[in-house]
Amino acid sequence: MIISKITNWLAPNDDRERRLVIKYAVLTVAIFLPLVWSFLSIRNLYPITAWNVMMAGGDLERGRSYCVLRGETVSGETIDIRPIKLTNALYSRTWTMVNATIGNQSFKLASIHPGNEELVRRYGGVENLPPGVRLPDLLHVWGDLYNKQLPESSPQRLKAIRLDLYRWESGRYADYDKFIETWRTEL
């Protein structure tokens, strides 16, 4: 009986059905084969995805750096600015974009942007680039986007925007905000 059922399944009623089964089998393999490879190698190769979200877990002993975006208004106030309100497309991704920009990651690709190539030549090598060499460009964009939301006469407009880098040295649940460095851009 089992054999007859398997035979039934392998030999569907007509050609049209058989084609459908083959089509869906190909679709399934085309989707799951790369996913299984990605899973086994724990490697994301867009668009092939390994669901490795937070796979390593947290480690209290490991120090971590983080950034706070701030603006200096025309009226002299310093305010916190959430970049999600400026570039909402980068939902869930802003913090890693900033970390990568600080680490000059866009200069460490096999093929780098011609504008970045020029900058590398000027500094005499990737290793000579200061951290966050492209951060002023990013800060400028954010500052301009912020100011565009306000009338020309508003005292809340920014005259400068900055990114403050802090470090949680860790080992304990305290002392979260050791100041490290700042990048400031006049607007």
Next chain:
Amino acid sequence: MAHGIVNRVVPASAFALGLVRAIVHGTFLISVLFTSFSALGSLPATILRPTGAMKLLPWGFYDHLQTPPGMLILKSAMVLSLLLGALGFLTVLTTKTSFLLVLFYQGLLRSFGHFNHDEMVAVYFLLVLAFTPCGDAFSIDSRLRKTKNERPLFAYAYPILLMQLLLAWTYFSSALIKLRVAGWKYLSPDNLPSLAIFHSLDNLHDTGFRLAFWLPQVKEYLPVAVGFVLVWELLFPLAIFWRRLRWWILGVGIIFHLATLFLMNIFFPHHLAMYLIFINWDRFSPHKHGPSASKT
């Protein structure tokens, strides 16, 4: 036989698959409509790090695209394609263009930031829909068509099963990877508090919840909570085959994703929206087995 099993465990009608098409395309459509593409186009192309297949495109292309007008063109194309895909007009074409456009756009976003996973399962759903007869019902195409498509119910049921399997895979494989990489250390009392606090320190995350700072006070109980989540992820595939357990598993999923929002400022709205694939849409069908399907 296999057809019969598939047809029994998932909704088996052209209507159900059509509704799923509308939900997946509609989710991306809403997301794109509320996104400022001109702001995205203001970002310098020099901070891009093309990821995976995105490396195949030349820098000149990114330079032209990464401008407010370039992004306006991309947004317009996406809105048009996703809208038509959601409505089911020229479905054979628009499901494919929607898949390609969303795939490209999501790749672009990941080239600025990191390979985050929120939208990925929905991108895979678009791929499934692009190659299945999801326009046979609940679509403009089906209204305009003079002759009905005669297809076995399996043609509509299997794509839904495939999408459910994909969603289950995301959790199941995620738990296995955690166990492979971190092992039992994943259950350390400091795992969750240190991760959650790190994600609550900056103002670059999308929300600013500070609940994470309360976690160290209850850290001795957290290995149980983390272990529970791991077991839930491993059991997620049961939601496909065991209807009684399904709503518990999905309910825990909703609580889990809300917890990551309030504790870690990390949220997966697209992923959560894809839970709708588990609803038995046949119940809402005006025709019990869809307008055009033949029973197999």
